[in-house]
Amino acid sequence: MNKIGLVIQREYLSRVKKKSFIIMTLLGPLLFAGLMGVGIFAAVADSTEHKVLVVDKPGAISVYNEQLGAQVPACPDCFPERDDMLYRFTSEQLSDSAFMQSDYTMMIELYEGLYQHKNVNLYYKKIPSVMASSRVESDLESAVERAKVKQEGLIDYESYKRLKVNLAVNKVSIEKGDTFQEGRAGVGMFFAVIIFFFIFMFGAYVMRGVIEEKTSRIVEVIISSVRPIELMMGKIIGVGLVAITQVAIWVTFSLLIFFVAGLVFEAGLLNDTLALQQTGAAAPANADFETYLAQQDGISLLIEMNWPLVIGMFVIYFIGGYLIYASLFAAIGAVVDNETDTQQYMTPVMMPLFFSYLVAIMSVNNPEGLTAQVFSFIPLTSPTTMMVRVAVGSVQIWELVVSVILLFGTSYLLVWLAAKIYRTGILMYGKRPSYKELWKWMIYRS
Amino acid sequence: MNALDVKGISKSYADHKALKNVSFEVPQQSIFGLLGPNGAGKTSLIRIINRITGPDDGEILFFGENLHPEHVNHIGYLPEERGLYKKMKVGEQSLYLAQLKGLSKQEARKRLQHWFERLEIGDWWNKKVEELSKGMAQKIQFVTTVMHEPKLLILDEPFSGFDPINAAIVRKEIMRLRDEGSTVILSTHNMGSVEEICDHIALINRSELVLNGEVDEVRERFNKNEYLLKFKGNAVAFANSLWTQFELIDKHSDEDIHECIIKLGEGKTLNDLLVTIAPEVEIREVRPHIPSMNDIFIKAVQTETMEA
Numbered sequence: 001m002n003k004i005g006l007v008i009q010r011e012y013l014s015r016v017k018k019k020s021f022i023i024m025t026l027l028g029p030l031l032f033a034g035l036m037g038v039g040i041f042a043a044v045a046d047s048t049e050h051k052v053l054v055v056d057k058p059g060a061i062s063v064y065n066e067q068l069g070a071q072v073p074a075c076p077d078c079f080p081e082r083d084d085m086l087y088r089f090t091s092e093q094l095s096d097s098a099f100m101q102s103d104y105t106m107m108i109e110l111y112e113g114l115y116q117h118k119n120v121n122l123y124y125k126k127i128p129s130v131m132a133s134s135r136v137e138s139d140l141e142s143a144v145e146r147a148k149v150k151q152e153g154l155i156d157y158e159s160y161k162r163l164k165v166n167l168a169v170n171k172v173s174i175e176k177g178d179t180f181q182e183g184r185a186g187v188g189m190f191f192a193v194i195i196f197f198f199i200f201m202f203g204a205y206v207m208r209g210v211i212e213e214k215t216s217r218i219v220e221v222i223i224s225s226v227r228p229i230e231l232m233m234g235k236i237i238g239v240g241l242v243a244i245t246q247v248a249i250w251v252t253f254s255l256l257i258f259f260v261a262g263l264v265f266e267a268g269l270l271n272d273t274l275a276l277q278q279t280g281a282a283a284p285a286n287a288d289f290e291t292y293l294a295q296q297d298g299i300s301l302l303i304e305m306n307w308p309l310v311i312g313m314f315v316i317y318f319i320g321g322y323l324i325y326a327s328l329f330a331a332i333g334a335v336v337d338n339e340t341d342t343q344q345y346m347t348p349v350m351m352p353l354f355f356s357y358l359v360a361i362m363s364v365n366n367p368e369g370l371t372a373q374v375f376s377f378i379p380l381t382s383p384t385t386m387m388v389r390v391a392v393g394s395v396q397i398w399e400l401v402v403s404v405i406l407l408f409g410t411s412y413l414l415v416w417l418a419a420k421i422y423r424t425g426i427l428m429y430g431k432r433p434s435y436k437e438l439w440k441w442m443i444y445r446s
Numbered sequence: 447m448n449a450l451d452v453k454g455i456s457k458s459y460a461d462h463k464a465l466k467n468v469s470f471e472v473p474q475q476s477i478f479g480l481l482g483p484n485g486a487g488k489t490s491l492i493r494i495i496n497r498i499t500g501p502d503d504g505e506i507l508f509f510g511e512n513l514h515p516e517h518v519n520h521i522g523y524l525p526e527e528r529g530l531y532k533k534m535k536v537g538e539q540s541l542y543l544a545q546l547k548g549l550s551k552q553e554a555r556k557r558l559q560h561w562f563e564r565l566e567i568g569d570w571w572n573k574k575v576e577e578l579s580k581g582m583a584q585k586i587q588f589v590t591t592v593m594h595e596p597k598l599l600i601l602d603e604p605f606s607g608f609d610p611i612n613a614a615i616v617r618k619e620i621m622r623l624r625d626e627g628s629t630v631i632l633s634t635h636n637m638g639s640v641e642e643i644c645d646h647i648a649l650i651n652r653s654e655l656v657l658n659g660e661v662d663e664v665r666e667r668f669n670k671n672e673y674l675l676k677f678k679g680n681a682v683a684f685a686n687s688l689w690t691q692f693e694l695i696d697k698h699s700d701e702d703i704h705e706c707i708i709k710l711g712e713g714k715t716l717n718d719l720l721v722t723i724a725p726e727v728e729i730r731e732v733r734p735h736i737p738s739m740n741d742i743f744i745k746a747v748q749t750e751t752m753e754a
Contacts, residue, residue: 220525
């Protein structure tokens with residue numbers, strides 16, 4: 001094996017064999033699952049008070065009441081007055097801007113031929129929680145069923161089954177018209193957070209590794225066998241592979257948890273199906289997990305995304321961003337004698353890193369805004385910001401190409417400069433160099 | 447052919463000149479003492495030989511060839527500031543360092559086992575370095591420096607940190623390695639060990655080479671026709687008898703026995719001295735006074751410093 005290979009191997013094995021790595025790797029997915037559980041809980045249960053305007057132009061479920069001078073539900077019991085959900089009815093179309101200015105949180109629009117196409121649109125200002133939207137859905141379903149029963153006049157069980165309505169509620173954000181943009185940006189943010197978190201954590205590992213070699217004074221022995229840049233790159237690559245291993249195990253684990261949850265869920269569905277069959281009902285067509293998920297709005301956005309692109313760009317931006325910051329961290333490790341001395345040099349590295357995180361958050365709200373566009377080209381911030389934009393799916397190919405070229409060009413340059421600082425720094429003890437001295441080290445020929 | 451030809455090496459750092467036009471040869475199969483006070487430029491030179499840094503000017507020939515990256519596999523280097531990975535196991539770490547010097551894993555394991563048995567440290571293989579004492583760690587460092595049987599060994603203060611017993615073991619091993627064909631460059635302040643084991647020396651002071659050659663020859667060069675004389679009798683009468691032909695360099699007395707160093711005047715022999723003083727005192731011992739490496743070191747450095 002060549003020498004850099006040996007360095008990579010040592011850096012990699014000495015870390016993955018550590019107890020802390022094994023524990024973190026096993027606990028990570030559980031932690032994630034816990035966080036996701038909290039997230040799902042937040043999505044399911046919210047305390048917003050909803051005021052829903054039902055625009056019923058065809059008069060499918062409402063009638064005009066002369067006495068009140070207003071449209072009222074044909075079946076008042078279907079829309080009980082609840083503390084957190086009020087319904088109002090109208091036959092007049094409301095313009096988007098009028099809706100925006102009103103105090104309604106949702107607007108339901110019913111069209112002609114509702115009984116046949118079974119589609120309604122739900123417009124919202126802020127995406128409603130799963131609990132709120134499913135309540136609206138079931139209220140509407142029972143109202144439509146009542147209306148149909150009334151229309152048929154006479155009822156037996158077979159007719160009832162024919163009447164049973166499964167409405168498709170299409171959620172449409174009133175602001176953008178793209179139902180899932182915000183969700184996709186959220187997925188992008190998730191990847192941006194992983195990139196940020198891993199750069200932060202594993203960059204610090206690189207730095208600590210360099211400091212360890214320097215303070216234990218083994219570094220001079222090593223660089224009498226390998227070139228300093230080989231030692232530095234071996235460490236950066238070795239630690240990077242540890243990061244990739246951890247991500248890979250986390251993803252595999254999470255998929256496994258997802259899969260097992262799916263099996264449990266399908267077993268549950270199967271029971272329901274059996275119960276239905278016993279009562280003579282037709283089995284619902286959605287007796288598998290994936291189809292079920294596709295019907296859940298929050299999750300269908302995940303299935304709709306351009307995953308190969310998102311994952312591919314994630315890997316590219318992860319590597320590029322890691323190379324940039326890890327080489328800077330390596331240079332810092334080389335110029336100090338111990339970890340407490342790192343503060344002075346950490347600030348200029350941590351600032352762009354945290355800034356990249358903030359810009360990514362801003363981009364979630366406005367992925368095509370000027371800020372997001374500009375910072376998705378700047379290599380110190382592009383790994384996080386561009387991930388959000390890639391996930392949203394609005395990035396042009398040329399933008400990606402330019403951004404990636406800038407990213408890797410910069411990482412090449414920074415690795416080269418860091419190697420120059422590293423080479424000099426690892427053999428210097430005592431006085432911490434000033435930035436002016438660091439500059440001299442960088443321009444000094446070997 | 448020499449093991450090493452150092453030709454006109456100069457090296458500057460941002461704010462000072464570390465080496466000025468330094469040249470010397472290290473003969474094959476010798477133990478070569480590289481001497482000099484702290485900050486003289488020894489470490490800079492050693493790093494250039496190890497290809498850790500490059501010279502600004504000059505060249506180095508390794509067994510007649512221009513120094514080349516592959517040559518580092520034939521060099522064993524024990525730096526003055528040395529250490530090991532604290533969290534790594536001794537065996538694992540030794541294997542890693544051996545592989546970095548180009549040995550295969552199997553070969554490295556075989557040689558390490560041999561060395562560990564030799565130095566009776568076999569049961570340390572699975573210990574972590576942080577569990578070892580400083581002396582124990584030094585032994586491991588010595589083994590990892592020599593296990594790839596380098597043609598050239600560079601040892602920077604190899605005896606520091608060892609107790610006298612282990613220092614003796616290491617000294618014996620260094621001489622054995624030389625006898626088996628290795629060339630050794632020894633950088634040290636310990637002049638006793640220089641006299642004991644070095645064949646050649648080079649002395650660097652203030653970035654410049656001030657002295658170099660075979661140890662015996664260098665000492666001969668510093669031999670200024672002086673003799674050590676022990677006698678019993680009247681010291682004043684003795685001093686008077688020397689007159690102008692002999693110079694009293696140093697003198698101290700222990701009860702009635704006097705000891706002094708006499709430098710012979712121009713054209714005078716030891717016989718002349720004995721004839722002159724024999725009537726005055728009772729001579730007990732006479733021998734040539736050759737300066738020790740320690741004296742030479744101090745003298746050379748002081749002369750340099752005064753001139754500068």
